[in-house]
Amino acid sequence: MSLTQVEAGTLSESQSTPVEWQRKHVLLLFASLATIYIILAVVRILGRPLDGSQHFIYLADGWLHGHLYLHNIPPDTQDYTLHNGHWYVAFPPLPAVLLLPIVAIFHLSHQAVISLIFSLGIGILNIWLMLGVLKRLARRCMEYSPCSGDNILAALYR
Numbered sequence: 001m002s003l004t005q006v007e008a009g010t011l012s013e014s015q016s017t018p019v020e021w022q023r024k025h026v027l028l029l030f031a032s033l034a035t036i037y038i039i040l041a042v043v044r045i046l047g048r049p050l051d052g053s054q055h056f057i058y059l060a061d062g063w064l065h066g067h068l069y070l071h072n073i074p075p076d077t078q079d080y081t082l083h084n085g086h087w088y089v090a091f092p093p094l095p096a097v098l099l100l101p102i103v104a105i106f107h108l109s110h111q112a113v114i115s116l117i118f119s120l121g122i123g124i125l126n127i128w129l130m131l132g133v134l135k136r137l138a139r140r141c142m143e144y145s146p147c148s149g150d151n152i153l154a155a156l157y158r
Contacts, residue, residue, distance in 0.1 A: 026131060033127045041120055045112065054111045055079060059089045059096040060103040072108060098122075 058070045065071040069086035080087045089096070095118075102114050 026135065030128060030131055033131075034124045037123050037127065038120060041116065041123070045116055054115055055089045055091060056093075056095040056099050057103055057108065057111055057114055059093060060099045061108055063096065063100065064104055 054074070058072065058074050062069055062071040067086075069083075069088050070080070073087055074080065077087060079090070081090045082088075099114065099118055102118060106114050
């Protein structure tokens with residue numbers, strides 16, 4: 001395939017440009033990683049069911065009931081903080097903020113489903129974002145200077 005074929009538009013349907021080839025491979029890599037992630041999450045849930053320590057689900061439920069403390073006391077209070085007769089979650093609240101719509105729909109009756117859906121969604125989003133970072137890093141390395149493995153590792157750990 002030559003540049004004149006691309007410019008003239010004489011490429012057949014079976015031929016693809018390097019950009020299309022790269023896009024197909026990135027999507028295939030994403031689909032493969034997401035599938036592996038989903039399989040591992042389901043195997044983990046089936047092998048060892050989730051216990052009652054769903055901190056952020058309980059926190060979101062407390063917020064939906066108008067409290068900063070937990071509305072329902074979890075079966076295991078190991079990581080919770082007791083203050084003035086109320087149980088509080090000591091961890092930063094961002095996951096509870098993101099879980100609010102899901103907890104509003106499913107309430108506390110489907111904690112395993114809520115946890116699985118949220119974990120899979122965040123995990124797959126993380127895979128997509130990391131692939132985007134790596135694509136950007138590869139593009140930057142090709143544009144400006146040749147990158148060695150040491151430069152790539154240094155860029156990832158800045």
